[in-house]
Amino acid sequence: MSGLRRAAARAWGPPRALRAFSARPRDRIVETVGKLLQTKAQLETEEGKKNFILKTPKETLTGKYGEDSKLIYDLKDQGGELLSLRYDLTVPFARYLAMNKITNIKRYHIAKVYRRDNPVMTRGRYREFYQCDFDIAGQCDPMIPDAECLKIIHEILSALQLGNFLIKVNDRRILSGVFAACGVPESKLQAACSTVDKLNKMTWEDVKNEMVGEKGLTPEAADLIGEYVKLHGGLDLVEQLLQDPRLSHNKLAGEGLRDMKLLFEYLMLFGIVDKISFDLSLARGLNYYTGVIYEAVLIQQQNDRVEELVDVGSVAGGGRYDGLVGMFDSKRQKVPCVGVSIGIERIFSIVNCKVKASKEKIRTTETQVLVAAPQKHFLAARLKLISELWDAGIKAEMLYRENPKLLKQLHYCEDTGIPLAAIIGEQELKDGVVKLRDVATRQEVDIPRQKLLEEIRRRLES
Amino acid sequence: MSGLRRAAARAWGPPRALRAFSARPRDRIVETVGKLLQTKAQLETEEGKKNFILKTPKETLTGKYGEDSKLIYDLKDQGGELLSLRYDLTVPFARYLAMNKITNIKRYHIAKVYRRDNPVMTRGRYREFYQCDFDIAGQCDPMIPDAECLKIIHEILSALQLGNFLIKVNDRRILSGVFAACGVPESKLQAACSTVDKLNKMTWEDVKNEMVGEKGLTPEAADLIGEYVKLHGGLDLVEQLLQDPRLSHNKLAGEGLRDMKLLFEYLMLFGIVDKISFDLSLARGLNYYTGVIYEAVLIQQQNDRVEELVDVGSVAGGGRYDGLVGMFDSKRQKVPCVGVSIGIERIFSIVNCKVKASKEKIRTTETQVLVAAPQKHFLAARLKLISELWDAGIKAEMLYRENPKLLKQLHYCEDTGIPLAAIIGEQELKDGVVKLRDVATRQEVDIPRQKLLEEIRRRLES
Structure with missing residues (x-):
């Protein structure tokens, strides 16, 4: 089947500690040992005989998640050090790269993350849940790995047969350019981004009120932003914005739009452009994104209207984060990264609903x-x-x-x-x-x- | 290959949350969702529509590990509750059964555990490491599932090609009987067990000194124990001890020895008896064992002498723990359990040494x-x-x-x-x-x- 072997081929370096589990305990052990061997072999050849220090519990999560930081589980260890449970797999991955001076890697990782959020069991929202992350780190030419990440989301969601889906894409630089063109000062940019990110849960009126009331934007700026963030489309919209007089003077927006055009070309070659929507309302709350961002949502076709299934929220998301690794490096050496996170429990809750509706009986053993x-x-x-x-x-x-x-x-x-x-x-x-x-x-x-x-x-x- | 499918066939119920990962991210997600579905389906059919409450961080680890309790990582959460990182997968498994009123299950689980121990990287000793556990819970006839656990250890260690190995077996009831027959009072039994468990790291003299000095045994009792714990052999030793006048009056020892005889019969049918050694010095430190216990060690044949590779310690171990689930159940309902833990990192460190010695090059990708x-x-x-x-x-x-x-x-x-x-x-x-x-x-x-x-x-x- 497609994707089976290809995704594995994408993992080209350490840490592959969580890469190749097979379905059986014996083989999982054989494979786990094999992976650790591979990791170690590569660490030793590519990166020299550097000391590999494991200090995983002492995570530095502060200042990475913007408003979402309040969801981090904080703990205190016996020695009085501040400890937290990991909020996602992206920040630990970046710290791993920085600590081990890894500048080139492609890997996936399925593991638990923790959020001090309100759990909603029926929608697959838990405080402890699995994420599956795939990331490509290293100096690459524009949008080639970014396009691969979108191809992978497409492949996974297609294979899971969750129904119709849409991958919204945007770019932090385009958003920055839009905000700047609408008169939002640099200092309020991140806060405004967080508010725009709530557009799928709140009405535009409420979002505007938050922008003006809480975030201190002028009503005029908010209205102008409102004109932009309602836009969504394909390559045509990219072309249109490239001609937009307000954005054409903005360096960041220009870069973002030209890269978006490139991305669409590559996605066309990958044959997945029909599931992609360039959506200016997509902001994503996390601070660390620096370029393209994306989010996959399930949609329903109703009387010619496409409706997003907001119940479960997004089932996959990610983007480019070129500055995160450098934040953990003593010399601030940057390693450009782009990645995807898949929410296992959300997908499970959807599949579970489908199975319930179909009244299909599921075998709980594989005994022959x-x-x-x-x-x-x-x-x-x-x-x-x-x-x-x-x-x-x-x-x-x-x-x-x-x-x-x-x-x-x-x-x-x-x-x-x-x-x-x-x-x-x-x-x-x-x-x-x-x-x-x-x-x-x-x-x-x-x-x-x-x-x-x-x-x-x-x-x-x- | 053998064991591939058979081990999976052993998993017959929930929680299968960690059962069937395949080697590729897409398929791992497909499979993870499938497993969660199966778990849920079974929870709903077998156990009724009970509420499934996830409160994993609030582990109750106290009083389960005897002297090893000092190795538990303690943490404090924001609300002031005491929190610890899990020490093994056995106690959380038992708690899961009790919480969900599961009385019949077979499953495996590969996940991280945490110990406040002194790490020795070269020997695969870490504070955070993987364990692979396989357990069979439920009312069964004597030694049938116990024999299966030993068959699985044999299968895994053979498949990994780690070299020659030996699985030491003993029974807590036999040890109790021996201690009682040697004049050790009931109150000092657990402490004496912990000391005997150090026999592979300490000389008999030091063990004796600890028994007499720290644990308060008489020198005569210690000497008598010394006579027993140096015994090891096969079915012949079981038969010999069944005739031992000191032990024949002890009810527990009699039960343990008769079950040991049964176990050897079953292991003979499984064709693995040549790797099994009934070893009276095997005690295992953990408090929760109630019946058969076992530990796999790697051995080296040197000039007709069999030597244990003590460097890495045991690579697998386990036993029967019939009381643990009941400790978590409000009505103290017991669920008999027997299980195995495999130490992934220890095995990895051995395989790594072998690969280094062979100068074999290991591919770090699977790209074709x-x-x-x-x-x-x-x-x-x-x-x-x-x-x-x-x-x-x-x-x-x-x-x-x-x-x-x-x-x-x-x-x-x-x-x-x-x-x-x-x-x-x-x-x-x-x-x-x-x-x-x-x-x-x-x-x-x-x-x-x-x-x-x-x-x-x-x-x-x-």
Whole structure:
């Protein structure tokens, strides 16, 4: 399938500590060890024999999240040092790069983050939740890695079959240019950004009131901003704004718009431009973004109107943050970065709703064969048989009882959806066969013991 | 391969939140969502529509770890509540079962745990590290799930090819019986256990001194214990102790020994008894064990002598803990459990040493194809081609530059071990072909564009 191998190919360096988990404990361990080896090998070759110091709990989260900082969980350790739980995976990633002098890396990471927010279980909002991050760090030509991030969001959301979605894109430089052109002073820019970011939850009137009342903008500036932030479209809108007399004098806006044009060209080559909307109301609250920003939302087509499903909020988001790594580096050396965060629980809550609506039953195990016995005193025979199946890589289970009733064993198959039962009793043992039962059809066939593995594999494949 | 599917088959219920990660971010998300769905589905069917409250940070770790409690990281949250980082995955698992009234489950979990210990990087000892836990909870007939846990340790350590290993087994009830038979009062049993557990790091003299000096045992009791804890062997030793007059009067010891005999029978059926050593010096420090305990160590065969590699300590361990879930349940309802913990970093440090010694080079990416261009102004062609490869599931990369030099692109393949380069330039575009280069042999062949995917797949398979 698409994307399967390609995404992995994107991870080109350390830390790959969380990259390649497979679906089974043994293999997850084999793979985890492999990844750590790879990380270490690369740290040693590319970065020299530098000391790799792990001081993860002492996170420096302050001043990275703007207004969202209030959501950080603060803790105090025994030595009296201030400790916090990580708010996202981006800031720890940037700190990792700076600490290890890594200037070139591509990796993904799935892990928990913590926010002191109001949990809403039904919408997949928790205080402790998983994020999946993908980031590309390093000096690159404009918008090439940025376009790849959008391609990945597109690929993931398509694969998950969540329904129709839209990826809104904007650029912090364009926003800055718009705000400056509307007469917002530099000092109020970040605050104004945070307010614009609330446009999908609040009406324009409320946003304007907050801008004027709380953030100290003039009503004229706010109205002018209102004209811009309602704009959204494609390459045509980019072209239109490139001609806009107010923006054309603004250096930042010009850069942002020219890069946006480039981005659209690349997204066209990637064949995903139909899901992209250049949206001037997209601001994203976090302080650390410096260039392109994006957010994926699910949409519903209703009577020719496209409606955003605001219930769950965005399911993925990210952008370019060229200054963050430098903030952790003693020499302030910058490492340009661009990345994506996927919200696992939000996606889960959507998929869960869909499954509920479809009344589909979901199997809770992957067991392929139940090893069963029809008579008492066949525990040894069951243990021997299950061991053979396990050693052959077949997912097998048996009831943890010395003498379970056959009916109980067969009911267990039906309840948990196990497709096959391998039954061994007195007669089977005597005949050197195993009775293979198709749980759905209830058909039973005696299979010679030496042909059992082959027959089970054949049935599982068909 | 063996164990691949079988281990997954063992996971039969919630929480499977960490069960089925695959190797790619997209699929990891698809799978994570799937697992959460399964968990939720099962919680809803089996356990009714109970409210599932997440209060993970408020762990109750006190009184679970005996002397090791001093290693717990303590934190204080903003509200003044006492908080700690989890010390292992067993106690949180038990709490989860109790909170959700789960009486039957099999699952694995790979996650970080925290210990306020002295880190030794070279030996894979960290304050923050991964554990992989596998547990079977529920009412079962004696030693059936216990034997399965040992089978899993055997399978994992064999698959990792760490070299020769030994799984020491003992039983808390046998130890209790031995201590009682040696005249140790009930009140000093746990303390004496902790001291015996240090036998692989300390000489018997030092252990004895600690027993007598610190733990208040009589020298006679300590000497008698010394006679027992030096014993190790197989089924023969179990039989011998079953005849031991001192132990035969002790109810607990009798139960433990009869179960140990059963365990050996099952392990023989599983074909792993040659790696098992019934070792009376194995005590394991943690308070919560109630029955069989085990620990896997790596061994070296030197001049007919088997030596334990004490440098890394044990690589896996576990046992039966029938009382832990009940401690979290308001009605003290017990759920018998048995489980295994695998130490990822310790295993990694061993594999790393082996790889270093072998001077084997480890690839740090899985990229199969680099999309390259020999001339300037072929960024669009590269983007289009890489998008096709990605969509077809091929792991492809390209340099994030508009006009990289061909030599630089080919060097990148050689440095990172990418086996194939797909080169597209003026001539190739004109001819409707892509030049496919075998990086190792430097052979290049023009492949018609419509046959490219097929040819790449063919080459990657061979």
